[in-house]
Amino acid sequence: MSAPHLIWFRNDLRLADQAAVVAAATAGPVVALFVLDDETPGAWRMGAAQRWWLHYSLAALAADLAARGGTLLLRRGPAGEVVPQVAAAIDAAGVHALRHYEPWAKAQDTAVAAMLGGRFKLHDGAFLAPPGTVQTGTGGRYRIFTPYWRRLLEQMPPARPLPEPALTFADTPVGDALDDWQLLPTKPDWATGFDVWTPGETGAADAVQRFLRVARHYDTGRNLPSKQGSSRLSPHLALGEISVNAVWHAVADAVPATEAEPYLRELGWRDFAANILDQFPDHGDVPGRAIFDRFGFRDDPLGFEAWAQGRTGYPIVDAGMRQLWATGWMHNRVRMIAASFLVKHLLVDWRIGERWFWDCLVDADLGANSLGWQWVMGSGVDSSPFNRVFAPVSQSAKFDAAGYIREWVPELARLGDGDIHAPWEAEPMMLRAAGVTLGRTYPRPIIGHAEGRARALAAYAKAAA
Numbered sequence: 259m260s261a262p263h264l265i266w267f268r269n270d271l272r273l274a275d276q277a278a279v280v281a282a283a284t285a286g287p288v289v290a291l292f293v294l295d296d297e298t299p300g301a302w303r304m305g306a307a308q309r310w311w312l313h314y315s316l317a318a319l320a321a322d323l324a325a326r327g328g329t330l331l332l333r334r335g336p337a338g339e340v341v342p343q344v345a346a347a348i349d350a351a352g353v354h355a356l357r358h359y360e361p362w363a364k365a366q367d368t369a370v371a372a373m374l375g376g377r378f379k380l381h382d383g384a385f386l387a388p389p390g391t392v393q394t395g396t397g398g399r400y401r402i403f404t405p406y407w408r409r410l411l412e413q414m415p416p417a418r419p420l421p422e423p424a425l426t427f428a429d430t431p432v433g434d435a436l437d438d439w440q441l442l443p444t445k446p447d448w449a450t451g452f453d454v455w456t457p458g459e460t461g462a463a464d465a466v467q468r469f470l471r472v473a474r475h476y477d478t479g480r481n482l483p484s485k486q487g488s489s490r491l492s493p494h495l496a497l498g499e500i501s502v503n504a505v506w507h508a509v510a511d512a513v514p515a516t517e518a519e520p521y522l523r524e525l526g527w528r529d530f531a532a533n534i535l536d537q538f539p540d541h542g543d544v545p546g547r548a549i550f551d552r553f554g555f556r557d558d559p560l561g562f563e564a565w566a567q568g569r570t571g572y573p574i575v576d577a578g579m580r581q582l583w584a585t586g587w588m589h590n591r592v593r594m595i596a597a598s599f600l601v602k603h604l605l606v607d608w609r610i611g612e613r614w615f616w617d618c619l620v621d622a623d624l625g626a627n628s629l630g631w632q633w634v635m636g637s638g639v640d641s642s643p644f645n646r647v648f649a650p651v652s653q654s655a656k657f658d659a660a661g662y663i664r665e666w667v668p669e670l671a672r673l674g675d676g677d678i679h680a681p682w683e684a685e686p687m688m689l690r691a692a693g694v695t696l697g698r699t700y701p702r703p704i705i706g707h708a709e710g711r712a713r714a715l716a717a718y719a720k721a722a723a
């Protein structure tokens with residue numbers, strides 16, 4: 259048998275349309291490896307909710323490999339050391355991985371390349387267009403989405419998905435047992451509500467099929483948190499259980515171009531987030547605009563706790579934060595409203611909210627998360643203006659969130675559609691009839707909207723002075 263080739267899986271846990279799998283399988287027998295590296299990412303080690311996802315995703319990949327006669331080798335430690343060690347142990351002729359753009363992925367690549375030299379091959383395939391390849395007319399990089407998207411579109415459609423290659427397997431050394439990694443919560447088990455998800459490549463393909471049934475109506479449906487109007491593919495895409503190219507073509511083939519465009523554009527935002535992170539590796543910590551270095555954030559642990567636990571007294575914010583805790587995911591519009599409430603109404607540092615999301619989201623992605631928080635804060639290189647303070651009540655009414663609030667804030671479920679967005683404005687009689695006692699069964703708002711907005715604008719004016 260010829261010398262084996264190592265496939266090093268990272269956030270690309272799939273066999274279909276995976277260029278590293280194709281390259282290794284074409285070259286000879288393979289060994290499949292995943293390394294749990296909690297050291298190289300430092301403070302950005304994978305959060306708790308995504309570790310839950312990772313457990314089941316690895317189990318699914320291992321089962322898919324077993325069905326083809328192979329094994330998934332699990333090892334733990336700094337990937338820059340572990341990958342070369344495994345390569346040496348199996349006497350690998352080549353090591354293949356997809357290219358990723360988080361700062362720790364780049365550090366891993368540098369370390370592996372230093373040990374393996376030309377035997378280490380990085381392949382593109384995690385994005386529609388690799389960061390750095392969408393360039394301005396003068397060869398520069400984009401920092402603003404709209405011109406970036408226009409230019410990206412000129413390079414689209416992406417390549418059609420690669421067929422899964424036939425795999426032959428070399429002897430695989432003994433690795434760790436997945437259960438020993440303790441990726442799942444023990445006591446208390448906060449993930450009981452995560453059963454709405456099916457991690458793994460098959461779960462991702464099923465999620466695409468489900469989305470195709472409503473994809474024509476995405477442009478309106480995506481803004482309604484009580485409907486399943488968006489694809490909910492983000493956790494699958496974050497760990498690479500399906501390629502973004504495959505999602506693009508599935509939607510573009512099934513839906514007329516004008517109706518597909520709003521969705522394809524969101525896939526463009528995913529690429530854009532990686533493009534920004536590639537240019538600003540510390541985008542998760544450092545504001546894109548210098549004024550925010552001297553911004554007067556408040557130290558408000560009680561406010562933060564009320565926000566994180568869904569007890570702010572604003573039903574739309576509380577519904578979102580409870581959905582996040584219960585399922586590891588939050589609707590995009592509600593992410594914007596909830597994030598805006600924390601950083602503007604409460605004036606809590608965006609990095610604190612960003613880290614809470616990092617730990618709670620099954621789709622946690624450093625590029626998208628830092629872009630989202632910096633966009634809402636107004637601190638990013640591409641972001642909404644600071645004076646755009648989301649008004650939680652009118653947003654809630656506008657996007658028809660009554661059903662969403664009833665689901666996630668059940669103590670308000672019996673309030674009518676007119677009262678549920680702002681229970682403190684309801685007639686006492688209506689509150690009584692719905693079994694709501696403000697301050698007891700449901701909190702009063704922890705800050706008034708006008709007061710919060712005025713305080714935020716004053717803080718900005720002070721920083722700008």
Ligand SMILES: Cc1cc2nc3c(=O)[nH]c(=O)nc-3n(C[C@H](O)[C@H](O)[C@H](O)COP(=O)(O)OP(=O)(O)OC[C@H]3O[C@@H](n4cnc5c(N)ncnc54)[C@H](O)[C@@H]3O)c2cc1C
Nearest residue numbers: 488489490491492524527528590621622623626627630631
């Ligand atoms: C404060 C904040 C934090 C966020 N953190 C994350 C995060 O950690 N991980 C993450 O994947 N998304 C994040 N987003 C972006 C967005 O909320 C989610 O991608 C989206 O809600 C996922 O749901 P979906 O799969 O149904 O999206 P759809 O509407 O179906 O969109 C399709 C895909 O496009 C991508 N996408 C959509 N919107 C964005 C965006 N604004 N930025 C980057 N990619 C996008 C996602 O991969 C998504 O699965 C964040 C947004 C905000 C405002």
